[in-house]
Amino acid sequence: MNFIRRGIKSITRTQxxxxxxxxxxxxxxxxxxxVGLDxxxxxxxxxxxxDPSTLNQVPKEPHEIQAELARIKxxxxxxxxxxxEKAKELGLLEEKEKEEEEERQKQQQGGVVAEAST
Incomplete structure (x- = not known):
């Protein structure tokens, strides 16, 4: 213990x-x-x-992209x-809204056909 006290007293502020x-x-x-070792x-x-084989693969080819977009749609x-259908069963949609939805779907389908033909 005395050795430690002598060592501490001999250390200067700079040291x-x-x-x-x-x-x-x-x-x-x-x-x-x-941390960087091994x-x-x-x-x-x-x-x-x-495993990489079980992950979703991002399509890279144009035909793969189009097929993926078609699947999503x-x-x-x-x-x-x-x-x-579930809303109709529960009675959440009124007749007017049903007709508007049908018209929108027809227009969308017509737009999809027009886009596909161009």
Whole structure:
């Protein structure tokens, strides 16, 4: 204990500040070095990331993009029809709204046919 007291008393303010600076500077560097070494072994969680074959693949070719857009439009139309039928069963749509919806659908279908022909 006496040895430590003698060592502390013999350290000057400059030496103390220099050692503090070195500690503050080297501690984050040492932590980053430790974390950066062999990260596969330290932070590997088997089964955490899904297999690439099971993920959705983004279409890149023009025909793939058109097919995907057509699939999305079909799914949206089916969902709309299903929700409208459910609303009709529950009596949420009035006759006037039903007619307007039918007219809009006819116009949209006519627009889709016109776009497809051009």
């Amino acid at each position: 103390l500040e220099t050692s503090k600076f070195g500690f503050y500077l080297l501690t984050p560097i040492a932590i980053m070095y430790w 990260t596969d072994r330290k932070f590997n969680l088997p089964g955490f990331w899904p 079909r799914a949206r139309l089916e969902k709309r029809k299903r929700l409208e």
